Amino acid sequence: MAGRDLPIIVVGGGIGGLAAALALSKKGRAVHVLEQAATFGEIGAGIQLGPNVFKMFDYLGLTEAINQTAVFPGNLMMRDALSGEEVVRVPVGSAGFKARFKYPYGVIHRADIHGAFLAACRKSPLVTLSASRKVTGYEDRGDRVVVETEQGGSVEGSLLVGADGLWSKVRGQLVGDGKPRVSGHIAYRAVIPTQKVPAHLQQNNVVLWAGPKTHLVHYPLRRGEVYNLVVVFHSSRYEEGWDTYGDPEELHERFKGQRPEVLEFLAMVNEWKMWVLCDREPIKGWSKGRSVLLGDAAHPMLQYLAQGACMATEDAVVLANKLDAAKGDHAAAFEAYEKERYLRTARVQLMARFYGELYHAADVRRDLRNSLLAGTTPEAAINGAAWLYSGIPV
Numbered sequence: 001m002a003g004r005d006l007p008i009i010v011v012g013g014g015i016g017g018l019a020a021a022l023a024l025s026k027k028g029r030a031v032h033v034l035e036q037a038a039t040f041g042e043i044g045a046g047i048q049l050g051p052n053v054f055k056m057f058d059y060l061g062l063t064e065a066i067n068q069t070a071v072f073p074g075n076l077m078m079r080d081a082l083s084g085e086e087v088v089r090v091p092v093g094s095a096g097f098k099a100r101f102k103y104p105y106g107v108i109h110r111a112d113i114h115g116a117f118l119a120a121c122r123k124s125p126l127v128t129l130s131a132s133r134k135v136t137g138y139e140d141r142g143d144r145v146v147v148e149t150e151q152g153g154s155v156e157g158s159l160l161v162g163a164d165g166l167w168s169k170v171r172g173q174l175v176g177d178g179k180p181r182v183s184g185h186i187a188y189r190a191v192i193p194t195q196k197v198p199a200h201l202q203q204n205n206v207v208l209w210a211g212p213k214t215h216l217v218h219y220p221l222r223r224g225e226v227y228n229l230v231v232v233f234h235s236s237r238y239e240e241g242w243d244t245y246g247d248p249e250e251l252h253e254r255f256k257g258q259r260p261e262v263l264e265f266l267a268m269v270n271e272w273k274m275w276v277l278c279d280r281e282p283i284k285g286w287s288k289g290r291s292v293l294l295g296d297a298a299h300p301m302l303q304y305l306a307q308g309a310c311m312a313t314e315d316a317v318v319l320a321n322k323l324d325a326a327k328g329d330h331a332a333a334f335e336a337y338e339k340e341r342y343l344r345t346a347r348v349q350l351m352a353r354f355y356g357e358l359y360h361a362a363d364v365r366r367d368l369r370n371s372l373l374a375g376t377t378p379e380a381a382i383n384g385a386a387w388l389y390s391g392i393p394v
């Protein structure tokens, strides 16, 4: 088969990889997704979705599937975890927010958003999904890319999209900039049935309790049937790795002295899943020859703006559009894709670090944060988010 007739290989079947497969297939391109896990799936936790990604869902024909399980909160609220005072709120459910951004702010279970992408990919005759294919390396042969997998056997493609996440093998070969940066922040996550949450703590808001070197976030998921909890604290105890179990004792120690609401939430969970949070410096040079990076593989970020999956989805749409417009000139398409994406994603990467500092401020920094944000009007809060939530042109 001539190189140009081969499918585009996408390494990684997470949200970014499936979004890429779907967006490319909608432009008439055949895609082969290689996923290392035995099945295509996502872990059980919540994810926040800005209006910028709802614009992408609309473009990809996914809105109905997403809306079936998404919850649309009234506000994003920051509260001080020591005093209980409300520091600031963004009224994401308000008429003003909807008028400004045209699309809603939602929260969803990861399995549900991933499932929506997966179902759409399965419906497309142009998408082939192969699980249990762990990519170990690839070779650019000029007219094609040949990918090697741990399971043996090679897979050929016209182009290669590295959507293999934070620990990307493709990035290792393409950029070669070593391991991600360990931030020193640890996240524990849990999803609990709403019946376990006392009525006085239930609300349709995303609430962030900002404490010294800690924060806790809670919001309802799946039509309000379950609650998502995320707690973050600073620790140099952990180096790297993820998907292991957290230590509740350590949590109680870190959050000692905080508001009763925070402690009540912590007491509801016995089993936490743990993540060591990492990111990287923003870079240029996302492509080389026939290979290109997307999502966390290109621009891993801390989750403090809740945008990693949103950015990966935007990447996917832009990449597919650029490849379509370039009519076979993949180098021009990759260049145009990076040009359109690198400053926006760099801004999120760097601002996310800053927001981490803001959430975890202690002592005078905390007082300064609370005093500077006090009295923020709904209009000002909405204006402040416009660079991000207005989204990208498609």
Ligand SMILES: Cc1cc2nc3c(=O)[nH]c(=O)nc-3n(C[C@H](O)[C@H](O)[C@H](O)COP(=O)(O)OP(=O)(O)OC[C@H]3O[C@@H](n4cnc5c(N)ncnc54)[C@H](O)[C@@H]3O)c2cc1C
Pocket: 011, 012, 013, 014, 015, 016, 017, 034, 035, 036, 037, 046, 047, 048, 049, 133, 134, 135, 136, 163, 164, 165, 166, 167, 168, 169, 187, 189, 230, 275, 294, 295, 296, 297, 303, 305, 306, 307, 308, 309, 310, 311, 312
């Ligand atoms: C605590 C926390 C909270 C977050 N909250 C939000 C939020 O509210 N909103 C938001 O938008 N984002 C959020 N994010 C970020 C978001 O989860 C990521 O940015 C997003 O999942 C990245 O998607 P991806 O497809 O690029 O990478 P991943 O989701 O990491 O997917 C990569 C896929 O590639 C596969 N893979 C890896 N290596 C190989 C290989 N060698 N061969 C084959 N397959 C491979 C993996 O198994 C995986 O399926 C959060 C992240 C964290 C840690």
